[in-house]
Amino acid sequence: MNYDSPIGSKIKLINLCMYMEDNTESDEEWNYDFLNELVDDVEENRNLIQCISCGKCVGECPATKISDFNIRKIIRKILRGDKSVISNSDIWYCFLCERCKRVCPKEGINIPLLIINLRNESFKKGFGPKYNDLRKYVEMAGRFLTNGTVLEDPLDGSLSQERVDELNEICNFARIKYVFKASNASKDNKKKKKLKKKN
Amino acid sequence: MEINNLYLDLEEIKQRYPENPLEYFKGKKLCLFKACLEKYFPGVRFGIYDLLEELGLEVDVCQHQSCCSGTFFQRNLITRAQFAAINERNVSELNHQADIVLFSCNGCYNSVLRGRDFLKSLDVRRKAEEILTRVKENSSGDNYPGKYEILPELNLRLVHDLDFLYLIRNDVLNSLKFDLKGLNVAIHYGCHYLNLSRDKSNIDGYLKDKTKLEDFVELFGGNPVDYQERESCCGWGASQLVIHPKEALKVTYKKLKSAENVNADFLLMPCPTCLYTLSKPEYREKINKYYGEQLDIPTIHLNELIAILRGCEEERCITLRRMDKRIMEIYKTITQL
Numbered sequence: 001m002n003y004d005s006p007i008g009s010k011i012k013l014i015n016l017c018m019y020m021e022d023n024t025e026s027d028e029e030w031n032y033d034f035l036n037e038l039v040d041d042v043e044e045n046r047n048l049i050q051c052i053s054c055g056k057c058v059g060e061c062p063a064t065k066i067s068d069f070n071i072r073k074i075i076r077k078i079l080r081g082d083k084s085v086i087s088n089s090d091i092w093y094c095f096l097c098e099r100c101k102r103v104c105p106k107e108g109i110n111i112p113l114l115i116i117n118l119r120n121e122s123f124k125k126g127f128g129p130k131y132n133d134l135r136k137y138v139e140m141a142g143r144f145l146t147n148g149t150v151l152e153d154p155l156d157g158s159l160s161q162e163r164v165d166e167l168n169e170i171c172n173f174a175r176i177k178y179v180f181k182a183s184n185a186s187k188d189n190k191k192k193k194k195l196k197k198k199n
Numbered sequence: 200m201e202i203n204n205l206y207l208d209l210e211e212i213k214q215r216y217p218e219n220p221l222e223y224f225k226g227k228k229l230c231l232f233k234a235c236l237e238k239y240f241p242g243v244r245f246g247i248y249d250l251l252e253e254l255g256l257e258v259d260v261c262q263h264q265s266c267c268s269g270t271f272f273q274r275n276l277i278t279r280a281q282f283a284a285i286n287e288r289n290v291s292e293l294n295h296q297a298d299i300v301l302f303s304c305n306g307c308y309n310s311v312l313r314g315r316d317f318l319k320s321l322d323v324r325r326k327a328e329e330i331l332t333r334v335k336e337n338s339s340g341d342n343y344p345g346k347y348e349i350l351p352e353l354n355l356r357l358v359h360d361l362d363f364l365y366l367i368r369n370d371v372l373n374s375l376k377f378d379l380k381g382l383n384v385a386i387h388y389g390c391h392y393l394n395l396s397r398d399k400s401n402i403d404g405y406l407k408d409k410t411k412l413e414d415f416v417e418l419f420g421g422n423p424v425d426y427q428e429r430e431s432c433c434g435w436g437a438s439q440l441v442i443h444p445k446e447a448l449k450v451t452y453k454k455l456k457s458a459e460n461v462n463a464d465f466l467l468m469p470c471p472t473c474l475y476t477l478s479k480p481e482y483r484e485k486i487n488k489y490y491g492e493q494l495d496i497p498t499i500h501l502n503e504l505i506a507i508l509r510g511c512e513e514e515r516c517i518t519l520r521r522m523d524k525r526i527m528e529i530y531k532t533i534t535q536l
Binding site for chain 1: 235236237239241262265266268270271275277278284285320331338339391395396431436439443446449450
């Protein structure tokens with residue numbers, strides 16, 4: 001890159017601004033309280049401390065190309081105890097494609113698992129996707145807990161009731177059960193409305 | 200006891216059977232993992248099932264296997280321990296029935312390996328064991344030893360269809376009636392195949408370009424064409440297409456457009472989830488609505504393509520409901536003598 005050309009000098013200035021933005025915090029601002037909370041849930045998150053902020057994960061990320069999702073920034077925030085990442089909608093744009101995990105030069109950093117952990121925290125605090133966003137999942141959860149697959153009339157037929165009961169037992173107290181109940185409630189409401197109309 | 204990895208060691212098979220790797224599989228019980236989306240693309244299942252039967256291998260599906268549940272884990276609807284427990288239930292059913300399980304779907308393959316990986320965390324393993332004990336207490340019906348236990352050392356081995364087919368490619372080639380007649384083929388591997396390797400100490404396995412599909416296209420008499428978005432996601436993105444459709448379809452659009460730009464006759468892939476995303480007419484219409492371009496490039500799964508090349512009946516390779524004009528043209532081009 002010729003930094004003396006008009007475009008080159010602009011790029012140089014942008015690079016400098018980005019460098020300054022990224023390096024305004026001193027070592028004293030590290031705060032691992034939030035990280036420790038995440039490690040309590042998913043011990044593999046301990047490895048986040050190895051992050052060298054190289055940005056390879058961002059350069060290869062499909063979500064970064066279509067949204068403000070920036071995993072490098074998210075990790076920096078976590079390592080400074082900034083919990084705003086949980087309420088920010090960016091984490092819901094991750095594709096969980098695992099590209100970042102592949103290109104990360106460090107051994108044990110598992111970004112997709114971190115994102116799932118952050119989304120879990122987000123759900124718990126009430127920042128998760130709205131019911132409408134999960135509508136498709138409501139249907140899929142219903143099918144999984146009644147026939148063992150996510151589609152109606154699966155290619156090989158449904159699982160036997162005994163096996164379906166096993167899946168229901170495994171999923172006890174999981175969010176999928178509440179979503180399933182919501183799907184039943186919504187079906188009941190539709191039936192009631194139809195009946196009302198008929199009458 | 201440590202949880203063992205369930206990868207089928209392809210290198211070992213190559214060393215033991217350098218002349219004919221198919222020999223390794225003879226007399227072994229093979230099982231096809233049932234991917235939910237095969238319902239829309241039955242040729243993905245039939246394509247490999249028919250081939251394996253013709254090659255004289257013992258093949259079946261497991262009636263007691265459920266959906267891999269990866270989609271629910273990725274959407275935070277089940278915990279890691281629940282995901283691992285569902286996975287172990289499936290693994291124990293498959294282990295009861297088979298020696299080797301083959302996967303037509305990147306997502307299912309990744310899920311089963313990941314569920315097993317999660318058990319390496321003592322916390323997840325303890326919770327999954329508690330869940331399975333509860334299931335055992337409430338269960339009735341057919342039981343067998345080890346059904347509700349986490350078995351650390353399993354003989355069961357897992358392999359992706361693409362890796363398996365590549366290993367026995369000479370036998371695959373010998374079974375073909377037709378060739379690709381020089382058609383231009385753009386390759387899509389899918390994220391969960393490209394980014395699957397978990398062993399960073401093996402630099403080759405981790406970073407080396409994956410070229411098995413390109414090799415297949417050449418062997419089949421086609422012309423693999425390179426394109427800018429070769430390694431990009433199909434756009435499904437763990438259900439981004441459901442939650443952020445406009446943004447996710449931009450990824451799909453760029454992929455399809457990039458393949459059309461290099462005059463590819465069709466896109467070839469090893470995953471029914473990618474196939475669903477890249478071929479669904481509703482998504483193509485939305486792409487037209489959002490980005491003003493009607494993209495018609497056809498998409499085909501490797502198993503379907505092999506079935507076409509083997510001269511299987513139409514409904515055993517590409518179902519009629521997918522038979523649009525461009526797919527029909529490809530089908531006719533390939534199958535004319």
